[in-house]
Amino acid sequence: MILSNPFFLVIVTVCIFVAIRVALYKTGLVFLVKKWWRRFEDCFHVYQSFKVPEFNESMQENQLYGRVTDYLNSLTSIEDSDFTNLVTGKKPNEIVLKLDRNQTIEDDFLGAKVLWETGASTDSTSRSLVLKVRKADKRRILRPYLQHIHVVADELEQKKRDLRLFMNVEAPNRAWRAVPFTHPSTLETITMEADLKSKVKSDLESFLKARQYYHRLGRVWKRSFLLYGPSGTGKSSFVAAMANFLNYDVYDLDLSRVKDDSELKTLLLQTTTKSVIVIEDLDRYLAEKSTGLSFSGISNFMDGLLNSCCAEERVMVFTMNSKDHVDPAFLRPGRIDVHIHFPLCDFGAFKNLATSYLGVKEHKLFSQVEEIFLSGSSLSPAEIGELMIANRNSPSRAIKSVITALQTDGDGRGVGMFGRRVGFDVGSRKSGDEMVEPGGVFCGEGGHTVRDFRKLYGFLRMKSNRSSNSQSFDAGSANRDG
Ligand SMILES: Nc1ncnc2c1ncn2[C@@H]1O[C@H](COP(=O)(O)OP(=O)(O)OP(=O)(O)O)[C@@H](O)[C@H]1O
Ligand SMILES: [Mg+2]
Incomplete structure (x- = not known):
């Protein structure tokens, strides 16, 4: 009687199917069934x-x-x-x-x-x-x-492939000398406003996939970045992070070692695809009058237009402390596609550094630090980072030393004196997309000054002549993600 009830039959059938399905999945027999099904299907092809x-x-x-x-x-x-x-x-x-x-x-x-x-x-x-x-x-x-x-x-x-760092050496015929590139910096380790970081990341990602797009437009497949900001704000570390992200070799071009325009051309011709070509401290180089390179020599290099074969699939990066005194022709769109500002630390950046360097997300001294930042003091991420590293076993001591440093070396280096602190001015100054920045540091318990610690860092700038007279001016950013 009950067996003739259609409702009951449907329930029983569904239960049996569910039980078979569970059994097939639980025992893994489903893979066997799929295999047999494939074989059966293949009989008809x-x-x-x-x-x-x-x-x-x-x-x-x-x-x-x-x-x-x-x-x-x-x-x-x-x-x-x-x-x-x-x-x-x-x-x-x-x-x-x-x-x-x-x-x-x-x-x-x-x-x-x-x-x-x-x-x-x-x-x-x-x-x-x-x-x-x-x-x-x-x-x-x-x-x-x-x-x-x-x-x-x-x-x-x-x-x-293993990445390499190339440097231009003076010896004739051996334009570039290579060493393994093992810099540990990644986009994750750079303290930077989260939004900005993801913009840069997606910019680099879309560049990697854009070969057809650039070619359709008749453009050389390259992208140029200007990283500018005070000393110790992470510009060089960011170049390394970019190279690691793109998996590109790095060509660190020291312009002071280039005799004339034709040598510059040769150097560009000798670079390979999938590389980041970096010129550090371009502003300082341009400010020095006694250079063998002409305006057109440098701008042609920046455009990579000598020949598409020597600019294809390359990222060019120029770093500067400030672009205020640089001829705007060097920075025009097309020559520089993206401008990224690297500012001194603000409180948000300080907190991110405290999280990564000290493992501290909150601390009773934070409100004091915030007040000092709000009063206009600031230091670079390098300065604050070094202080934290030196005192990493005691977060309280580390934060106190940051406070002391902000009160002494950091006075007036923040927003108050140098104005602009955030920055994503897209194309606002006729100079390409404007992204922006990471942030700052200090160090030195026991009488170390910011200047002492500045001597401790630096990676790409292996040229002592360039690193000895670094200065910092300009200001910076919003919240960072670490
Ligand atoms: N935004 C940042 N995030 C994380 N670490 C940073 C940041 N900025 C600086 N640092 C740390 O400070 C040190 C110095 O940074 P870096 O050499 O990249 O600064 P820079 O802007 O290139 O300075 P300069 O203009 O003097 O060349 C690095 O070891 C890096 O770890
Ligand atoms: Mg640098």
Whole structure:
């Protein structure tokens, strides 16, 4: 009687389906069912296979094999294969998945399904990969798919490579000398207004993807940044962070070592793609009258227009303490695309530094520090950071030393005296997009002055002549995210 009740039957059927589904998922049998279903489905398609052997007939390495392997290892579907190897990545705590032999993994491209089988070659010493494409899809997807593999493999290769820092040396014929670039600065470690940081990040991200866009416009694929602000506000650290983010080499160009315009041209020609080309303290260099370089020599360099081959896929960065006395022609849009202001610390930046350097988010002395900042005192992030590092075992002592430093060295270096403290003036001064800034530091218990600590830092500026007479003027920013 009850069995003939349709309502009861529906309930029972639903319960049975739910129970089967739960059982399939709980036991993992669902993967087996999917596999069988795929095999069943494949019976209705004709596949064409393409083999990618590890070596060619002359036993030379087939580079495509390595590229495809890298590509397959980057696919998320590798996690679904029955057997994968876990190996250490580039960083010691990084674990990466690598495909094992005799596995099949699936990939989707332009709506078509393709299969890759990893297997041993007939002689069982060398390996091979087999790509299976449905015949019906072959004409449409094969070429673009292989192209796509190349593009992804290029990107992966770029990520894997070790970065280098190039410096121009005086010796003839050896324009650039390279050393490994291992600066630990990242966009995360730079104290900067959160909004600004994310703007810079997305600017760099969209630059990386914009090759077609720039080419369609007939423009050289490059982006130029001006970082300006007082000494010790993080400009050089930011250059390093940018290079690490982009995974680009760094060319640190010391203009005082360049004889004339033609040498400058040669230096640019000798840079490679995927690089950040930095000129530090450009304002100071331009202010020195006794230079062998002409206005057009420097501006041509900045434009990279000598030849698109020597500016393609490059980021140019110029740092300055102030752009007030710089000929606006150097800063016009196109020559400099983005202006980023690096100000001295305000209270928000101080709190972010306290969080990262001392692990302190709140402290009873904070209200006193805030008052001093509000009265117009300020120090650079470098100055405050060094004080915190020196007193890192005692947050109270560290904050007290910051207070003392603000009251002595920091007087009048903040908003009060130098005016502007925030800054994102988009294109307001006919000089490209205007982003802005990170913030400041101090140090020195036991009689250290700000000036003493200033001598302790600096990374790209390995040229002693440039670092010895650094000065700081200009002011800065809003809240930072650390
Ligand atoms: N905004 C910041 N966030 C985090 N650390 C900072 C920041 N600014 C400065 N520092 C720290 O201070 C030190 C000096 O910074 P950096 O050399 O980048 O300053 P700079 O602006 O290039 O100074 P200069 O104009 O004298 O070359 C670095 O070690 C860096 O860690
Ligand atoms: Mg610097």
